[in-house]
Amino acid sequence: TKDQNGVSHVLLQSPRGASARVSLHGGQVLSWKTDRAEELLFTSSKANFKPPAAVRGGIPICFPQFGNRGSLEQHGFARNRMWAIDENPPPLQPFDSNGKAFIDLLLKPSDDDLKIWPHSFELRVRVVLSVDGYLSLISRIRNVNCKPFSFSFALHTYFSVSDISEVRVEGLETLDYLDNLCNRERFTEQGDALTFESEVDRVYLSSSDAVAIFDHEKKRTFVIRKEGLPDVVVWNPWDKKSRAISDFGDEEYRHMLCVDAAAIEKPITLKPGEEWTGRVELSVTPSIQ
Numbered sequence: 001t002k003d004q005n006g007v008s009h010v011l012l013q014s015p016r017g018a019s020a021r022v023s024l025h026g027g028q029v030l031s032w033k034t035d036r037a038e039e040l041l042f043t044s045s046k047a048n049f050k051p052p053a054a055v056r057g058g059i060p061i062c063f064p065q066f067g068n069r070g071s072l073e074q075h076g077f078a079r080n081r082m083w084a085i086d087e088n089p090p091p092l093q094p095f096d097s098n099g100k101a102f103i104d105l106l107l108k109p110s111d112d113d114l115k116i117w118p119h120s121f122e123l124r125v126r127v128v129l130s131v132d133g134y135l136s137l138i139s140r141i142r143n144v145n146c147k148p149f150s151f152s153f154a155l156h157t158y159f160s161v162s163d164i165s166e167v168r169v170e171g172l173e174t175l176d177y178l179d180n181l182c183n184r185e186r187f188t189e190q191g192d193a194l195t196f197e198s199e200v201d202r203v204y205l206s207s208s209d210a211v212a213i214f215d216h217e218k219k220r221t222f223v224i225r226k227e228g229l230p231d232v233v234v235w236n237p238w239d240k241k242s243r244a245i246s247d248f249g250d251e252e253y254r255h256m257l258c259v260d261a262a263a264i265e266k267p268i269t270l271k272p273g274e275e276w277t278g279r280v281e282l283s284v285t286p287s288i289q
């Protein structure tokens with residue numbers, strides 16, 4: 001299907017009724033629903049869906065730069081570009097069978113992209129919806145250049161939460177983090193679990209492979225499992241910053257939390273011909289049976 005801007009969307013459906021919607025604008029997952037049709041990802045009511053805007057919600061892909069750590073536009077250009085459906089995907093395991101619905105998306109640099117970032121790459125993202133409604137994103141980046149390049153990567157996942165002050169994040173205890181609100185100064189997390197009462201903008205370094213978000217009011221738990229993506233971004237703009245973001249409602253910070261699987265502190269370097277793979281699986285309990 002196409003949206004009002006003429007952008008193609010692909011709907012994945014599991015036999016039990018869960019679904020995910022993926023837009024070719026940014027190669028971005030815009031919706032992930034349980035079998036009870038509850039939306040699990042946040043999208044702002046003020047989001048701008050017109051390419052080449054970055055869409056505020058779902059799972060924007062930050063590549064080849066995270067934030068403003070480099071000369072490119074904020075979070076790199078991948079989220080602003082039109083992607084293609086990869087009709088001839090390389091075999092990726094182990095997601096090829098058992099009733100899983102999937103789509104392969106592909107981004108290659110345009111001539112204009114090569115002017116601002118002179119590295120030929122192929123970025124493939126396979127979005128998989130399992131029978132149970134789990135959502136996986138398998139990202140592969142190949143260097144098709146004749147010289148090495150380095151990049152950062154993040155799946156800037158906007159989770160929908162009932163009330164941010166009732167949310168707890170576990171799996172980041174005792175980790176070091178870079179605080180974007182303090183010139184990326186390095187701190188060590190002291191508390192048991194993260195709770196939220198003001199703006200947060202951090203990159204947790206080298207986390208374990210699973211992070212959980214507990215939403216007490218909804219009695220819902222998201223689990224993020226990841227491979228190849230050591231860092232975890234946690235972002236909520238809170239009230240003051242929200243008012244400064246044009247495509248974000250003043251009160252919407254209460255109902256979202258970004259927790260990204262990412263590779264930021266140590267950029268990934270690929271030699272010519274090399275390929276990198278990062279995997280993320282999102283699950284939710286108890287909403288999907």
Ligand code: BG6
Nearest residue numbers: 054067074075180201202233235
């Ligand atoms: C976060 C960054 O991950 O993304 C923040 O750490 C930034 O600094 C936020 O404000 C949103 O970015 P953007 O470009 O989508 O407004």
